[in-house]
Structures are given as structure tokens and as C-alpha cells.
Amino acid sequence: MSRPVLQVTDLKKIYGTGEATVHALSGATMTVHRGDYVAIMGSSGSGKSTLMNILGALDIPTSGSYLLDGVDVSRLSDGQLALARNRLIGFIFQAFNLIPRTTAVANVELPLAYAGVKPKERRRRAMEALDVVGLADRAGHEPNQLSGGQQQRVAVARALVTEPALLLADEPTGNLDSKSTDDVLQVFDDLSAAGRTIVIITHEDEVGARAKRLIRLVDGAIVTDVRQSPIHLPPVGAIRRSAGRAVVAGRHSL
Amino acid sequence: MNFFEVVRFSLRGLNANKLRSALTMLGILIGVAAVILLVAVGNGSAKTISDRIEALGTNTITVMSAGRGGSSSTALTRDMADALIDPELAPDVKSVSPVVSSSSATMTYEGTDHSVATFVGTTPTWFAASTTPVGRGSAFTSDDVDQGRRVVVIGKTVAEELFPGVDPLDKQVTVGGALFTIVGVLDEKSSTGFNDGNDTAVAPLTAVQQVLTGYGALTSIIVEAANPDKVDAAQAEVSTILNQKLDVSSSSTSTPYRIQNASSLLETQTETADTFTTLLGAVAAISLLVGGIGITNIMLVTVTERTREIGIRKALGAPRRVILTQFLIEATLLSVLGGGLGVAAALIGAQFQIVGVQPVIVPSSIGLAVGVSVAIGLFFGGLPAARAARLRPIDALRYE
Numbered sequence: 001m002s003r004p005v006l007q008v009t010d011l012k013k014i015y016g017t018g019e020a021t022v023h024a025l026s027g028a029t030m031t032v033h034r035g036d037y038v039a040i041m042g043s044s045g046s047g048k049s050t051l052m053n054i055l056g057a058l059d060i061p062t063s064g065s066y067l068l069d070g071v072d073v074s075r076l077s078d079g080q081l082a083l084a085r086n087r088l089i090g091f092i093f094q095a096f097n098l099i100p101r102t103t104a105v106a107n108v109e110l111p112l113a114y115a116g117v118k119p120k121e122r123r124r125r126a127m128e129a130l131d132v133v134g135l136a137d138r139a140g141h142e143p144n145q146l147s148g149g150q151q152q153r154v155a156v157a158r159a160l161v162t163e164p165a166l167l168l169a170d171e172p173t174g175n176l177d178s179k180s181t182d183d184v185l186q187v188f189d190d191l192s193a194a195g196r197t198i199v200i201i202t203h204e205d206e207v208g209a210r211a212k213r214l215i216r217l218v219d220g221a222i223v224t225d226v227r228q229s230p231i232h233l234p235p236v237g238a239i240r241r242s243a244g245r246a247v248v249a250g251r252h253s254l
Numbered sequence: 255m256n257f258f259e260v261v262r263f264s265l266r267g268l269n270a271n272k273l274r275s276a277l278t279m280l281g282i283l284i285g286v287a288a289v290i291l292l293v294a295v296g297n298g299s300a301k302t303i304s305d306r307i308e309a310l311g312t313n314t315i316t317v318m319s320a321g322r323g324g325s326s327s328t329a330l331t332r333d334m335a336d337a338l339i340d341p342e343l344a345p346d347v348k349s350v351s352p353v354v355s356s357s358s359a360t361m362t363y364e365g366t367d368h369s370v371a372t373f374v375g376t377t378p379t380w381f382a383a384s385t386t387p388v389g390r391g392s393a394f395t396s397d398d399v400d401q402g403r404r405v406v407v408i409g410k411t412v413a414e415e416l417f418p419g420v421d422p423l424d425k426q427v428t429v430g431g432a433l434f435t436i437v438g439v440l441d442e443k444s445s446t447g448f449n450d451g452n453d454t455a456v457a458p459l460t461a462v463q464q465v466l467t468g469y470g471a472l473t474s475i476i477v478e479a480a481n482p483d484k485v486d487a488a489q490a491e492v493s494t495i496l497n498q499k500l501d502v503s504s505s506s507t508s509t510p511y512r513i514q515n516a517s518s519l520l521e522t523q524t525e526t527a528d529t530f531t532t533l534l535g536a537v538a539a540i541s542l543l544v545g546g547i548g549i550t551n552i553m554l555v556t557v558t559e560r561t562r563e564i565g566i567r568k569a570l571g572a573p574r575r576v577i578l579t580q581f582l583i584e585a586t587l588l589s590v591l592g593g594g595l596g597v598a599a600a601l602i603g604a605q606f607q608i609v610g611v612q613p614v615i616v617p618s619s620i621g622l623a624v625g626v627s628v629a630i631g632l633f634f635g636g637l638p639a640a641r642a643a644r645l646r647p648i649d650a651l652r653y654e
């Protein structure tokens with residue numbers, strides 16, 4: 001088998017000092033291979049977001065090692081980290097994190113701008129990504145003019161627009177109704193079928209059920225790690241549908 | 255990502271935060287305009303003062319009695335004045351004009367009274383020495399002085415008060431119970447301070463002594479040097495002659511008279527004006543500082559939001575260099591634009607009189623004001639950005 005996309009070993013994250021110490025992660029170890037579709041579940045405060053932030057190279061662990069595509073992230077320079085975040089990873093925040101007073105389409109364009117894509121091409125791809133999440137008609141709206149679910153979908157579009165090889169999503173359907181949830185998951189299924197690696201955090205069992213692998217976190221430690229479907233086949237959601245509409249074409253690969 | 259794109263990002267950033275941008279610019283604008291304008295006002299008033307003193311004549315020396323009350327030992331006399339006209343002992347003296355003046359003379363013409371602020375009795379040389387040319391008519395002559403003829407040259411104010419719409423020449427006015435014939439009207443003079451320089455009348459020394467002041471001491475003697483470079487030489491010659499006349503020993507430190515010359519007056523006045531300018535400059539600097547604190551305040555208030563924004567941008571893969579450039583360009587645009595508008599406002603403001611003074615812009619104040627404001631803008635705009643760009647994205651996102 002090829003080298004894993006993600007490999008974390010004995011990952012620990014400790015917040016605070018003395019009395020107020022919180023062990024957000026207490027020795028998590030896991031390996032994710034290319035093309036896998038992993039759902040992480042666990043109660044609130046179990047350390048899911050903490051783990052995801054480290055996987056997205058946004059935070060560093062207190063101890064333990066993290067290899068991204070075989071490279072030790074702690075050894076990367078600021079410039080290399082920026083490159084990895086921009087080209088390799090698509091990150092969807094639990095709190096959306098859109099830039100205020102900036103239109104939806106400008107928000108979605110942002111990662112493309114940092115990747116050096118020309119303005120015209122940028123606009124076209126941003127509109128496409130917004131179309132995928134069903135928000136093409138809201139492109140000119142600013143975040144405070146959008147509902148929570150719409151903001152979340154803009155955040156999803158922003159993560160998809162660079163067509164990243166690795167998609168990290170922190171509760172991407174937390175604010176969505178079942179219809180929108182289904183639409184977004186459809187996009188994920190298509191991406192997975194196209195060979196992308198996906199890690200998604202969720203509280204909803206039906207979302208977890210569509211992933212190829214389900215990991216449960218309790219108090220910062222992985223307690224179960226179940227394979228639900230083979231890694232080399234399309235996810236159940238994509239099989240269930242007829243030939244999936246190939247919304248997102250492959251560009252990067254690990 | 256090329257530079258042009260980063261500039262576009264900065265413009266979009268400024269546009270997205272219009273109120274913040276406007277307030278920051280306003281702060282810089284006011285600071286810069288205040289500094290330039292206040293310094294210009296100080297400079298303008300200094301210039302006005304020196305212009306006026308120069309108009310008094312820079313090649314004259316005024317001799318005044320040091321003692322008050324005119325005791326005979328310290329009094330200036332006609333005799334002394336005559337002694338100063340001496341081609342041997344005082345070769346640098348061009349003319350000597352003894353002066354008596356009265357500030358309580360009332361001039362009457364056909365039932366209209368006017369109290370003349372300064373009624374001067376002197377000799378014809380006075381007109382040239384005090385740079386007070388006669389506009390219409392003519393000055394009186396030395397013959398008039400010798401004969402004690404009652405003729406008078408009046409200032410503009412007096413002419414307007416007593417002869418509204420009437421030609422004052424050859425009219426007869428009553429002063430101190432005696433009839434005087436008006437032979438001339440002085441040119442209009444710029445006023446020095448609170449005294450109206452045009453509220454004056456000039457008559458032959460002898461006539462004024464006879465009618466108004468009596469034959470006592472002179473008020474002053476105005477000595478005109480041959481040229482402005484000879485003022486100091488003339489002053490030395492004058493003191494030598496006066497010391498001789500008044501029996502002042504050369505070792506004595508105090509003299510019974512005082513000598514004033516316009517250039518020394520100019521020096522003290524310029525010094526005073528410089529102090530004034532410095533003071534105004536200090537006030538202006540404080541206003542710039544306060545403006546700067548205002549800017550800092552606005553910037554600090556938005557640091558939280560901006561830090562979060564930087565966190566998002568870093569998470570999306572923005573290199574530190576691009577973020578820094580964007581925020582520095584934003585800060586530069588704001589401060590340069592604000593500074594430029596401030597300079598424009600000051601230049602426009604300098605076209606108008608401010609508290610009676612025509613401001614004169616000091617070029618270095620423009621450089622200083624703009625420099626300081628740009629520095630403040632860059633520092634307080636750039637510092638938080640530089641700090642935030644160094645943070646890990648997650649820490650920037652959590653910043654409060």
C-alpha cells in the first residue's frame with residue numbers, strides 16, 4: 001500500500017496549566033490512507049475539533065507526531081505550511097469563519113487568489129462551487145445577510161473550490177436541514193468516488209453511516225475504529241445513486 | 255499572487271470597513287492640517303511684525319530720555335539735537351529730527367471735534383526718517399519751523415473724521431485755541447498693534463511747542479543714519495556726542511537717555527515671534543499626538559476582528575508575506591491619503607486670514623506633519639497585523 005495521507009501517533013493536546021489543565025487529546029493514534037472517507041463521532045468536548053485543527057496544520061500538538069503525506073508537519077516552515085493549507089487541504093470550520101463584510105463569492109475566491117489563479121478563472125470556479133452547494137443566487141450577499149445554513153454552505157464551497165486532495169470538515173452539516181445535508185453529503189460522496197480523502201466530524205448517525213470508516217472519540221482517545229465499507233470502492237451513498245453526477249473533476253492527487 | 259492583486263485586496267479591505275477607514279483618515283487629516291496651519295499662523299504673525307518694524311525704517315535711531323518727569327538733568331533739548339548734526343564728529347548721521355508729541359490735542363473744524371491720538375511737532379526731515387511720506391499737498395519747510403508757522407499735515411483717520419467728503423487742503427482747524435492751516439495729508443500707513451498709525455497730525459516743532467507742549471524737554475530725537483549698514487556707527491557717534499553734552503563719564507554704566515534702533519527692535523520682536531511659533535507648534539504637535547492616539551484607538555478596537563480575519567486568511571493558505579503586505583498597504587493608503595488631504599486642507603485654510611493673521615506656510619512643517627502621521631499610521635496599522643501574521647491560525651482565530 002502507498003504511504004498514508006495522514007498518520008498521527010500518540011497525539012496529545014493539553015490546554016492550560018495547573019488546576020485548569022484540560023487533556024483535550026490524550027494519545028490518539030490513527031492512520032488514514034488515500035481515498036478513505038472517515039467520519040469522527042463523539043460527545044461534545046471529546047476533542048474532535050482539537051484533533052481536526054491539528055490535522056489541518058492550524059494547530060500543533062503538545063506531544064506526538066503528525067505526518068502529512070509522509071512529511072513531519074512540525075518540521076515545515078511557515079511558507080511550506082501556507083502552501084500545504086492552500087493546495088493540499090480544504091478545511092471547513094465548525095464556526096464557518098467567513099470574512100465579514102465580504103461577499104460570498106469573494107470569500108470563496110480567497111483560496112484561489114492565494115494560489116495565484118487569475119481573477120476571471122477565479123470568479124468562474126467560485127461561482128461553480130457556489131452552484132454545487134446551491135447558493136449561486138446568493139453570490140453577492142455578505143455573511144451577515146445569509147442564514148446560518150447558507151453561511152455553512154459558503155464555507156463548504158470555499159473548501160471545495162481548490163479541489164483539494166484532502167478535505168477536513170468539522171460538522172459541515174450541523175446547521176443544515178435534511179435536504180441541504182443531503183446535497184452537501186452528495187458532494188462529499190462524489191469527491192470520495194473521485195478518489196479524494198475525506199475526514200468529517202459529525203453528531204448525526206446517518207451522516208456517519210455514509211462514511212467508509214467510523215471513529216469514535218471519548219475524552220480525547222479513540223475508543224472504536226470501524227470500517228463500514230471497502231476503501232477502494234465508492235462510498236455507499238454514491239453506489240446507492242445511479243452513476244454519480246461528476247460535479248467535481250479530479251485535479252490534485254496525493 | 256502579484257503585487258497588483260495585493261493592492262486590490264487592500265482596497266477591498268478598506269472598502270469593507272468604510273467607517274473605520276474614514277475615521278482613521280479624519281484623525282490623520284485633522285492632525286496634519288492643525289500642525290501645518292498653526293505653524294503657518296505663528297510664522298505669519300512673525301512676518302507681519304517684522305514687516306511693520308521694517309516699515310518703521312531700519313536705518314533710524316530713536317533717542318529718548320531715560321528719566322520720567324523731565325527733570326532738567328536728563329531732559330533732551332533742541333540744543334542736543336542740533337549738536338548731533340556734526341559732519342566731523344558724526345559723519346554717518348544723515349538727518350536729525352527733534353520730536354515733541356502730545357496725545358491730548360483736540361482738533362476742531364466747523365464745530366466737529368476730533369481728539370488726535372498723537373500730535374507730533376518736528377522738523378521736515380522727520381517725514382523721511384520715519385518713512386511717513388506725505389500723500390497729498392506738501393510737508394512744511396524748515397522755514398515754517400523757523401518762523402513757527404501754524405501749518406499742519408494730518409493723517410488719514412483725522413482727514414476722514416473731520417472732512418468727510420471734503421478736501422481738507424488749505425482748510426483751517428483749531429488746535430489748543432490756535433488756528434492751523436492744513437497743508438498736506440499723509441499716505442495711509444499700516445497700523446502697528448492697537449494704535450491707529452493714521453490718527454496723527456504733524457506740525458512744525460516750534461508751533462507745537464508754542465501752542466501745545468511748551469518749551470520743555472523733547473519727547474525724542476530721531477536720527478537717520480546715512481544707510482542701514484551705518485546704523486551701528488551712527489549710534490556710537492550719537493552716544494559719544496550726547497555723553498559729552500550731558501557730562502556722562504565713559505565708565506558709568508547708566509546714561510540719562512535711551513537709544514533704540516529698529517534693527518535691535520526687530521531682533522527682539524523676531525525672538526518673541528519665534529517663541530510664539532514654537533508655542534503654536536507645540537500645541538499643534540499635541541493635537542497630532544491626540545489624533546495619533548485616536549487612530550491607535552480605532553486600530554486597537556479592530557485588532558480582534560482583524561486578527562480573526564488574518565487567522566482565516568492563514569488557514570486558507572495565505573503566506574505571511576502576503577498578509578503583511580496587504581495590511582501595510584492598507585495602513586499606508588489610509589495615512590498617506592489622510593496626510594495628503596490634511597496638507598490640502600491646510601493649504602486651503604492658509605488662503606484665509608486666521609485671527610487677523612495671514613498664515614505663511616513653513617515647508618518643513620508639511621514634511622514633519624506628514625512624516626509623523628504616516629509613521630503613526632504605519633506603526634499602529636502594521637504592528638497588530640505583523641503580530642497576528644506570526645500567530646498560528648487557530649490562535650489568531652481564537653483571539654479576543
Ligand SMILES: Nc1ncnc2c1ncn2[C@@H]1O[C@H](COP(=O)(O)OP(=O)(O)OP(=O)(O)O)[C@@H](O)[C@H]1O
Binds near residue numbers: 094652
Ligand atoms: N483554547 C482552549 N483552551 C482551553 N481549553 C480548550 C481550548 N479549546 C478546547 N478546549 C477544551 O478541550 C476540550 C475539547 O474541545 P474540542 O473543541 O476539541 O471539543 P469537540 O469535540 O469539538 O466538541 P463539540 O462537539 O462541542 O464541538 C474541551 O473540553 C474544551 O473545553
Ligand SMILES: [Mg+2]
Binds near residue numbers: 048049094170
Ligand atoms: Mg468541535
